[in-house]
Amino acid sequence: MSDADEFIEFADNLADQVRPILVEAFEKGCDYEFKADGSPVTEIDCKVEKFLRSEIKAHFPNFGILGEEFGNEQLDAEYVWVIDPVDGTREFATGLPNFGSLIALCHQAVPVLGVIELPIEKLRAIGAKNRPTTCNGKPVKTRKCELLKNAVVCAGGPDSWGVEEPKLAKLRQNTSWRVYDGGCAAYVSLARGYLDVCIDTTLDAFDFCALAPVIEGAGGVMSDWQGKPLTLSSGKLVAASATQQIHLHRQLLECLK
Secondary structure (H helix, E strand, C coil): CCCCHHHHHHHHHHHCCCHHHHHHHHHHCCCCEEEECCEEEEEEHHHHHHHHHHHHHHHHCCEEECCCCCCCCCCCCCCCEEEEEEEEEEEHCCCCCEEECCCCEEEEEEEEEEEEEEEECEEEEECCCCCCCCCEEEEEECCCCCCCCCEEECCCCCCCCHHHHHHHHHHHHHCCCEECCCHHHHHHHHHHCCCCCCEEEECCCHCCCCCCHHHCCCCCEECCCCCCCCCCCCCCCEEEEECCCCHHHHHHHHHCC
8 A cells, every 4th residue: 555545545534533523513503612813613623623633643643733723733744634623614603514624634735635524415525646536436527617707616705805805806707607605615516527716815724735636636726826836835815727727727817916
C-alpha cells in the first residue's frame, strides 16, 4: 500500500465514524454559543474535532494539525492534517442539511487529499493528487463550460461579501444564473457536474483545503482570486471553475478584478 492509499483509507475511515455522530446530533438538535469572532459553535463541533485530533495523533504523531476549534500544532511539519468538524455550523444549528465535515492533508503546505463528508445527503467526495475524484466510490467529472456567460454559479451568501459586493453585482451580470450559500455541498455539486463556478470570500484554510483536491481531481481548477494555487497561507478569497479550460477561469478572475 502506498502512502497515498494509506492516507485516503485513513481519512475515509474517519468520515465513516464522523457521519453517525453528525446525523444523530442533527436529528436531536443542539444549542450553540458564539465565539470571540462572532461565529457560532456547538458542542458537536468540539466533540468531533477532539475525536479527529485524537485519531490523527494516534496514527500520525509526527504530522501537524490545523483545526477550526482548537488551534494549530506543528504547522512546519512536512505533512499537516487540516480539519473542519462541522463546515456550515450556522446551517447545522438551524436544522438545514447543507453542512459537512472536512478532512484534508497538506504536503509542504499544499492540499493533496480532501474528503468532503455530507452526512444528511449521504454523499462523500474524495479527491487526491493525481487521482480521479470519487463520490460515494464512483468517479465524477465536472462539466465543460468554456464561457462565463453560460456558467451556473454558487456564491457565498450576500452577508459575506462586504467590500466585495460590487464584484458580486458584476458576477450577476456576467453569468447565466446563480444560487447562494451552498457551503461545501456546492463544491461537491461542482465536482459532480451540476455547477460551473463556486466562489467565496470568507474561507479559511480549514474551509478550503479539502475542497481543492476534490475539484481538481474531477477536472476543475481552484485558486485564490489572483489565480494562485491554494496553500495553508492563502487568503479568504477563493474561486473554483468546472474545467481546466483556461478561458472559463480566466474570465472569472477578470470579472473579479
